[in-house]
Amino acid sequence: MQASRKTSSKGEIKLPKKHLAAVTAVAVCLIGVISFLPSKNVQAKRNVIAVDLPTDAQTPGQAKLTSATQPKAGNTQTTPQPPNWQKTTITPGDNLTTAFKRLGLNASDVYTVANASTEQKPLRRLRPGEYIAIALNEEGKLAQVKYTRSSLEHYLYERGENGFEGTKVILQPDLIPTHTTATINNSLSFDANKAGLSQAKIMELANIFGWDIDFALDIRKGDEFSVLYDEKFLNGEKVGTGDILAATFTNHGKTFRAVRYIEQDGAINYYTPDGKPMRKAFLRAPLDFTRISSNFSLRRKHPVHKRIKAHRGVDYAAPRGTPVYSAGDGKVIASGYSKANGNYVFIQHGGKYVTKYLHLTKRLTRKGKHVDQGDTIGTVGSTGYATGPHLHYEFLVNGVHRNPRTVKLPDAKTIAKNQRNEFIAQTVPLLNQLSQHNGMLIAQADTHD
The missing domain is CATH 3.10.450.350 (Nuclear Transport Factor 2; Chain: A,)
Structure with missing residues (x-):
């Protein structure tokens, strides 16, 4: 049995209206499904847009991290710990060897530090009351040495690839x-x-x-x-x-x-x-004395000869060995020994002044030498005609003896x-x-x- 259908004179098939509506609905559905399926020639693409944001940008509602709480990408190192210093105080007679020995170091450590590339000399002049401190590395080897001379001055020696290097540190x-x-x-x-x-x-x-x-x-x-x-x-x-x-x-x-x-x-x-x-131009007294044992006087009974004789200087009593200083800048015109004066030094100061120093234990200058005010020229003694350690000091102006204690000193x-x-x-x-x-x-x- 053939289904009845009508054809037009041009050969077109005419469907019933009900069938035509059904076909149209199916076609619309197929087109909708096909539109959501990728074709064979389509590839997934992503457009990336670079946007510069401020470093502290944040999304709404997100808490802002402080520098103390915000993690740093790639930074896994811990904060280096300060050196663990071991310290010893320099005592009389100490040197680098004895100080290092108290700190548990050996002769090899002494050698490497003493031969630092810089600042070697300070370690040769350790003074009592100063400090030496050391710090070891993780392997237990000597890494740093600090030599402290005062609260404002120290030397730091640090181990490098080529041994120790020293640095002088002055704090202001x-x-x-x-x-x-x-x-x-x-x-x-x-x-x-x-x-x-x-x-x-x-x-x-x-x-x-x-x-x-x-x-x-x-x-x-x-x-x-x-x-x-x-x-x-x-x-x-x-x-x-x-x-x-x-x-x-x-x-x-x-x-x-x-x-x-x-x-x-x-x-x-x-x-x-x-x-x-x-x-x-001159010191009033050329030494640190204890007392004046005899003043300047034109009539004095000599303690040795027991007769009246002019005392043309001042006797300053002081312990034997006390330093005697040049009273002013000048040239040594005599340095020697005599029976009466013992060890003596005479100094010419320009063309007008001469100072004399008698009864010295030691003479520490020589004839012809230039001396500055305050230079040590000898030490107190009792050589010559003297009953005890003292300095006999004379001051001459144009060849005339003057009282050293009262003479007007030039500026x-x-x-x-x-x-x-x-x-x-x-x-x-x-x-x-x-x-x-x-x-x-x-x-x-x-x-x-």
């Missing part, structure tokens, strides 16, 4: 001006120390005024001093004292003033406020004219600081009165 402290004043009721040493000055600073003060004041004989009860000096601080801790900046000293009612000036060559000298040097050179402005710029602020402190103290004293 903060300088803070400090003021101290005192009235002498007992002695300069006692009262100055009670006021806070160290023995080294007391000696520095005495050396500044030593050309004008005889600190062994002239100090009296009621004398006063006021001093402005630097204190050194490192990381908030006091590590020492610096220079005296300015000072006054009142002796027998007369006040002397001194202020620091740094010369063009870096040397430090002290001057009066008007530019005259505190340093004189050293004053500030040059071309340095005058720099001198004022440096010294006026220091003198003003000292005056302000003194003024404040005076005001406080008036208030309490």
